[in-house]
Amino acid sequence: MTRTVEELLAGADTLPDRTLSARLDAIERSASGDGVTVTVNLYGKLTGLRFDPVALKLGPERLADRIQELSGEAGAGALAEGRAVLGELGDGIFPEPQTYTPVEDESLMPSSWAQ
Incomplete structure (x- = not known):
């Protein structure tokens, strides 16, 4: 059974390790390049x-x-x-991760982004 991040987070508060939810909420990662630094949380929110x-x-x-x-x-x-x-909960709860690939097809870009 594959579960989404939202489903796993929803059940995190009911786990014996009450710090799990706080640990997930605290996750943020940054990436930098060309003078730009972007930081997002676990949900991908900027x-x-x-x-x-x-x-x-x-x-x-x-x-x-x-x-x-x-x-x-x-x-x-x-x-x-x-x-x-979340992997600390046990093996096999996640499918293999996929590599992020930016969309190259401009026809898929929202019309509000068009020049």
């Missing part, structure tokens, strides 16, 4: 965004692309840590 002066020279399109790329990297790291924490 919790921090920092620009060094060099980042502002990228231009709006490249800066947006870089933020999206780094968000994916940070999110993958946060999920990996969450999997490790």
Whole structure:
């Protein structure tokens, strides 16, 4: 049976290890590059965004692309840590992780993002 992160988190409060829920809530991961640092939580929600002066020279399109790329990297790291924490519950509760691949097909991009 495959369970989502949300399902596992919902049951975390009922586990004997009451610190598990707090440990999951505290997970954040950052990724940096080209003067941009992105931080996300276990859910992939953006919790921090920092620009060094060099980042502002990228231009709006490249800066947006870089933020999206780094968000994916940070999110993958946060999920990996969450999997490790939840992995303490026992083997075999997770399928093998998939590699994050940015969408290259612009036809899949929301129309509000179009230039």
